[in-house]
Amino acid sequence: MAFGRKGRRGGRGLVKLGKKTDQDHELNYKDTEHLKKFITPQGQIMPRRRSGFSAQTQRKLKREVKRARHVGLLPFVG
Amino acid sequence: MERIYEGMYLLDNAVVREDWNAAKSIVTGILEKHGATIHSARRWDERRLTYPMNGKNRATFLLTYFNIPAENIPAMRREFDLNESVLRTMELLVDAIPAEETELASKETSEDFKVPTPPDDDHIEFVEEEDDDDYPRARRDDRRRDDDRPARDSEGDGEKKADAEKKADAPAADTETKSDEAVTASKED
Numbered sequence: 001m002a003f004g005r006k007g008r009r010g011g012r013g014l015v016k017l018g019k020k021t022d023q024d025h026e027l028n029y030k031d032t033e034h035l036k037k038f039i040t041p042q043g044q045i046m047p048r049r050r051s052g053f054s055a056q057t058q059r060k061l062k063r064e065v066k067r068a069r070h071v072g073l074l075p076f077v078g
Numbered sequence: 079m080e081r082i083y084e085g086m087y088l089l090d091n092a093v094v095r096e097d098w099n100a101a102k103s104i105v106t107g108i109l110e111k112h113g114a115t116i117h118s119a120r121r122w123d124e125r126r127l128t129y130p131m132n133g134k135n136r137a138t139f140l141l142t143y144f145n146i147p148a149e150n151i152p153a154m155r156r157e158f159d160l161n162e163s164v165l166r167t168m169e170l171l172v173d174a175i176p177a178e179e180t181e182l183a184s185k186e187t188s189e190d191f192k193v194p195t196p197p198d199d200d201h202i203e204f205v206e207e208e209d210d211d212d213y214p215r216a217r218r219d220d221r222r223r224d225d226d227r228p229a230r231d232s233e234g235d236g237e238k239k240a241d242a243e244k245k246a247d248a249p250a251a252d253t254e255t256k257s258d259e260a261v262t263a264s265k266e267d
Contacts, residue, residue: 030122071086071168072127072137 027060029067032074039065043075082117083144084172085109087158088137088165091124091196098193104163105140112154114146117175118183124196131165136200143175 025034038046038053038061045065048058068074085105093101098121106119122141131137146154151169158167185191 067168067170069128071088071139071166072129072131073125075128 027057027064029064029071029073032068035061035065035068035074039074041078043077080145081148082172082175083146084170085140085142085144086122086168086170087140087142088127088131088167089140090132090134090163090165091136091138091200093163094124094138094193094196101138101163102140104161105142105158108154108157108161109142109144109146112146112150112157114144114150114154117143117145118179119143120179120183120186121193124194130202132162133202134165134200135202136196137165138196141179143172143179 027035029035038051040046045062048055051058051061053061065074069076087105089101089105093104102119102121106116109116119140119142122139124136124138126136127134155167155169158164
């Protein structure tokens with residue numbers, strides 16, 4: 001059963017990390033310090049509702065995080 | 079239109095420690111062998127890997143920008159895969175070479191440039207557990223064994239069984255007494 005946003009006061013949907021400065025910052029797999037802001041402590045890519053990115057930027061985030069994982073700069077897990 | 083590729087190559091620190099130029103020439107040699115034109119190739123960084131690759135914890139990253147005929151890429155990748163000095167490769171299609179890249183690459187060619195020696199903790203050692211006979215056995219002896227527990231057929235269980243038997247007999251006895259009473263009643267009648 002899905003719970004609407006109305007019922008989740010202060011829930012997961014309200015925190016947004018992707019500020020204007022973050023949106024302007026070019027995402028690149030080599031810039032791991034910047035990418036680390038948008039992954040969870042377990043290494044998962046944050047959802048859009050949390051990163052605050054547009055759909056295009058979120059896709060780019062996904063791509064760059066996966067590239068960074070491939071070359072061992074970011075973890076797959078943990 | 080000319081396609082520009084960005085290549086990131088992870089080099090084994092053991093090879094880098096011996097000679098940086100030799101390690102770099104492994105990558106550039108393979109690229110040139112497959113018809114690539116290298117625009118820049120420089121040491122990007124030396125880092126700890128977030129997960130081990132080929133039993134290595136650390137690697138030196140070589141960043142290159144080059145052109146290569148597209149049909150030669152699979153053969154090139156295969157050769158990199160077979161080379162044990164190269165831990166991982168990644169080639170990406172990019173729009174243009176970054177402006178600062180040629181400058182950074184030219185610094186590496188100068189005589190003053192020295193490659194920092196990579197740390198020694200790049201190799202994962204698999205330590206086998208020593209087969210110390212005394213200690214594990216002592217630990218095993220400390221554990222509670224089944225023999226130490228009270229036997230299941232001890233008095234406790236025996237009593238339970240006896241109780242169960244009594245219960246089983248009791249209803250039968252009651253029925254007997256009832257039937258006897260009925261017989262006596264019929265005789266009286």
